[in-house]
Amino acid sequence: MPKIVAARVIVTCPGRNFVTLKIECDDGTTGVGDATLNGREMAVASYLNDHVIPCLIGRDAHRIEDIWQYLYKGAYWRRGPVTMTGIAAVDMALWDIKGKIAGLPVYQLLGGAAREGVTVYCHANGSSIDDTISAALEYRDKGYRAIRIQCGVPGLPTTYGVSKDRHHYEPADGDLPSESVWSTAKYMRVVPQLFAAAREALGWDIHLLHDIHHRLTPIEAGRLGKDLEPYRPFWLEDATPAENQDAFRLIRQHTTAPLAVGEIFNSIWDCKELIENQLIDYIRATVVHAGGLTHLRRIAALADLYQIRTGCHGATDLSPITMAAALHFGLSVPNFGIQEHMAHTAETDAVFPHAYTYADGMMHPGEAPGLGVDIDEDLAATHEYKRAFLPVNRLEDGTLWSW
Ligand code: KDG
Ligand code: MG
16 A cells, blocks of 8 residues: 655745645655645645644555545534645545556546546636727637636726736735725626627637626626626626525526536535526536545536536636646546636746646646646745735725625
């Protein structure tokens, strides 16, 4: 058996913070797992260092399911983003180790390729509708077949999903959280105009996605869904906060626009009712925040019973290790839908050398044994952790709102 002899947490900031767990076995095999929880990075680092790593030493790295159950049930305190991100990091590292020992890429251990590649969607954004459309046209020319479109809202100084310089959107900023301003009425006016312009410029063969980022009430989301239906959106994401899973029933009663939710979910219990009542079409839970490949497969299996497909979160605050794991998962899971792809910066890619590739709107995890991704620890050490927060959001009268 490959016995776990050491594990360490590596925190690095090649432009943004990433937390990585590296596990070492007595035969010299190592595995990596992403443990990044944007804006709360050090909480997971401590959870792993102080409470998880001591329990891993001496265990058989092949016993992935048993270690998962040990960390989940054994802690007594279940679920929550910090716990489940910590467990996910261990789980990813163990799948990486198993793949390396087997000499197989992880997707082969998960049942093999169920499709030729993993269809991904990219992010087109701009401060105006015209800017967003020109960004979308550039992405279409790069081969993307699915594009998320977000634009600035006239009358609001900043908007979720719109970058300052038309480059990749990066929300984590400031030594303390910055504050943005929100108006649902202003937002609801501009989005249908954005979709109309996008269909006019891009035609009907490109999938169009949009992220509402938890800002609407269920009835407002129903209204927006109706307004967008003529433009056939691929999905509307995070229409309303989902702590109350029943809220999606109201949206469903008013629109046939497909609904996606779940990037902040960390367990199957966060989406059980949404799935069993067929209130959504895509589940966005992801490897790093939902307990690793072991737990995400369980969520996908439940969703498959109800024809709900996967659409994993894949923003740049999830490290290339999660991207690799998501691609192995997406290539092999029967009810794959789509995968988010927000390319990392060259600085980040240099710290995390990887085997995955992009071509013609699809990604592939590659054939390297394990996850096919590593961390360059010397380079990582040159990028010191820098405290960063996600912004908070207020209505124009100062009321705190969902960001
Ligand atoms: O850390 C928060 C981001 O991951 C999130 O704002 C990105 O909503 C997001 C998305 O769909 O990529
Ligand atoms: Mg989102």
